[in-house]
């Protein structure tokens with residue numbers, strides 16, 4: 001979850017601890033298994049609000065095969081019903097780039113916008129994301145998708161050490177992983193399947209540096225794997241463009257990097273997805289509006305990579321399970337499942353993990369997702 005940072009982060013951590021009381025409010029919540037928890041679910045209406053009326057019959061019949069569809073659970077919950085807007089675009093594709101968008105996003109810093117970023121760099125990247133596959137997460141056409149899209153999102157939390165959840169995770173239609181998601185040697189606990197890998201260039205490269213000795217020696221690759229770029233910096237746009245073109249990074253912080261080193265030989269727009277800055281703003285405003293935003297650390301704060309992936313899944317899948325995410329008893333476990341010696345989870349000021357813990361617990365209790373706990 002927390003990536004190793006320099007001394008500045010430790011200092012900021014201490015300052016924040018002093019001024020805002022960061023540690024998670026602990027709740028003792030009984031571990032519920034999904035079937036019992038959701039046995040009252042009857043309404044199997046389509047969870048795909050973004051589809052037009054024409055598609056709704058199809059999705060209606062499709063989601064009846066979901067045992068725990070998240071959309072009806074959202075509809076039943078007064079608080080979450082007001083927060084979720086499933087029509088918000090999750091991905092940014094070339095077709096959405098307009099002068100109006102440029103002007104509006106120019107008012108916000110990354111990852112929420114483009115303030116101070118080069119228009120040429122943004123426009124040339126988005127120009128490559130112009131195919132229809134760039135606006136949707138799932139590669140196959142709707143008709144060929146599973147009748148109920150079941151997704152597992154696998155965070156890297158130490159709770160997965162010894163969990164033996166690998167088979168359960170791999171049984172989902174799509175599996176999201178992120179940052180230092182090493183699977184080799186941990187198959188019994190975390191499985192092997194990977195459909196999406198989420199990251200910022202910064203977190204990806206930090207993970208390779210920090211966890212190489214723990215087995216994370218390369219970014220996951222595979223024919224069916226898609227990469228989800230989180231646009232936290234101009235670096236992400238520049239790397240994304242170079243990855244699609246299959247050329248070395250021509251400029252900036254990562255100049256000279258060969259994207260194939262990270263993402264494998266396939267260079268094509270369909271391999272790469274880009275989260276929409278508006279989606280990240282929406283998530284921050286509605287789900288993760290941390291008190292940190294109004295402190296002097298406000299510019300450092302953003303939802304964690306795991307949070308962005310889990311909320312992406314909640315806005316695109318029909319049913320979602322979360323593994324390796326922070327729970328109220330996080331202190332019992334190591335920071336990451338792949339550590340050899342227990343290392344406590346550190347609450348850095350760039351994320352608000354206590355707020356995220358509360359959100360996962362509340363979504364679990366509302367039946368909107370299922371959170372692995374032990």
Ligand SMILES: *[C@@H]1O[C@H](CO)[C@@H](O)[C@H](O)[C@H]1NC(C)=O
Nearest residue numbers: 042043044045071072075076
């Ligand atoms: C299911 O939920 C939808 C959307 O909220 C609603 O229109 C419909 O009446 C509900 N159906 C049942 C059987 O509750």
Ligand SMILES: *[C@@H]1O[C@H](CO)[C@@H](O)[C@H](O)[C@H]1NC(C)=O
Nearest residue numbers: 094127128129130131132269
């Ligand atoms: C997308 O842009 C590329 C490069 O400009 C162009 O070759 C391609 O035809 C475009 N594709 C679509 C679907 O517009």
Ligand SMILES: *[C@@H]1O[C@H](CO)[C@@H](O)[C@H](O)[C@H]1NC(C)=O
Nearest residue numbers: 161162334339340341342343
């Ligand atoms: C992982 O789990 C094993 C078995 O429960 C335990 O002995 C070990 O200390 C754990 N590793 C870490 C890093 O917590």
